[in-house]
Amino acid sequence: MSGPIPELPSARRLLRSTVIAALVAAAILVTIVLPAEYGVDPTGIGRVLGLTQMGETKAALAKEAAGHDAEDAGDPPAADTSQSPP
């Protein structure tokens, strides 16, 4: 039924928009979402924003909840021990 937009955008414009959408998403993921959710912070921006600390706490709790088999794995969560909250 409804062909959405009256005149189709050009293939080049569509591709450009898709790439921009993906790049914006990647930037948001890497600087905000991954630090805040998982404590994964490749750029260091998450720590400056205080989000990485939240993510580290969440990751530690998730690891704890995931099972007691985490004990023998022995490696700590990606946490900088300096900032880890009680």
Next chain:
Amino acid sequence: MRRLATSGGTVRSRATPLVVVFGMSLMLLLAMPADAFAHGVAVGDKGYIQSIFGVHLIPFAYLGAKHMVTGYDHLLFLLGVIFFLYRLRDIGLYVTLFALGHSTTLLLGVLTGVSVSAYLIDAIIGLSVVYKALDNIGAFQRWFGFQPNTKAATLIFGLFHGFGLATKILDFEMAPDGLISNLIAFNVGVEIGQLVALSAILVVMSHWRQTTSFLRHAYTTNVAVMSAGFVLMGYQLAGYFISRTY
């Protein structure tokens, strides 16, 4: 523009689309923390569910409705689906297809206890948002020269959304006693929640469609929705790989 003329609203809104988009993003953000506390000790909804036995229709209907109204992934997809639907009949048809899809897998998923990774399912739900946004800006028509069946896509992605709902319910660890009744109540709640959310979306959309700039902003909005879909996908895929290391 013919289609614009058929949308029967009479009120002309002066609210700029930007404000509308901003408002909607705000709503989404507010809905976000909903499952932040889902893990660990069973408190909140899960705690309640684990403390009861037997049939509790209204509470489960409420939980289903709550899940839908606060489920930003479902809402984004729904927004994509109805974005260019102007006639009530079409909206009803597509929403029914979506409901048919997610009800099927919701019930089947819980009753068979199929445990697919919630992360992967949610990543596919993110993909459904991306797909619909691309569909809306005509990308498939332009790139592949034809329009993929939109009804089939709505139904198929509905199936995945249902699996997502099923994994959430399985996480509740509902008692087997009264399971089917409670499940159907939950499902009915999901549909009620969907209608409530849809009404809100439609009110905003029909005002927005009255503005002359709608079509211009429609493209950008769908690209933004696509970006949100990519974020959802990345968020869930990262969660999938990271959780495997725990």
